[in-house]
Amino acid sequence: MQQLDDLDRRILRALQDDATLTAAQLGARVNYAAASCWRRVERMEQGGVIVSRQVVLDPKALGYEVEVSLRITLDKTQTNAFDSFIAAAREVPEVNEIQTFLGRVDVRLNVLARDMAHYQQIYRTRILNLPHIADIEALMLIANVLDREVLPL
Numbered sequence: 001m002q003q004l005d006d007l008d009r010r011i012l013r014a015l016q017d018d019a020t021l022t023a024a025q026l027g028a029r030v031n032y033a034a035a036s037c038w039r040r041v042e043r044m045e046q047g048g049v050i051v052s053r054q055v056v057l058d059p060k061a062l063g064y065e066v067e068v069s070l071r072i073t074l075d076k077t078q079t080n081a082f083d084s085f086i087a088a089a090r091e092v093p094e095v096n097e098i099q100t101f102l103g104r105v106d107v108r109l110n111v112l113a114r115d116m117a118h119y120q121q122i123y124r125t126r127i128l129n130l131p132h133i134a135d136i137e138a139l140m141l142i143a144n145v146l147d148r149e150v151l152p153l
Helices: 006-017 023-030 034-046 081-090 116-127
Strands: 066-074 095-100 107-113 133-140
Touching: 006 023, 006 034, 023 034, 066 081, 066 116, 081 095, 081 107, 107 116
Parallel strands: none
Antiparallel strands: 066 107, 066 133, 095 107
């Protein structure tokens, strides 16, 4: 783990707020020399603290009105059940998140669909054809009460 000082934390807070800041804007925001700030950003990128700077899209603005979380239990008696399931799930374009767990639920898939008919088609033709599924529980998202991409620094 990389040691961060107060300036590093101020830089990270500023970038979490707006990842498009230029070196000059970042320096002004944290009250420090732009070139020095940018060297710190590069150091934190190389050290793995900053993983990426990316654009976050709103699925609803792009027509995806339905979001379903699928909790999946795999048939673990099959050799490589996790690996083959995850490889196949990655191929489903509407799956935008895959998480693995210890416990009764092995995998959680987050599925986006335009509407219920589209979701039903994805579920019947893509999800149910994924390998090694023993059980599925579907949870339809009603509202995102808290969706925090920002880490407390």
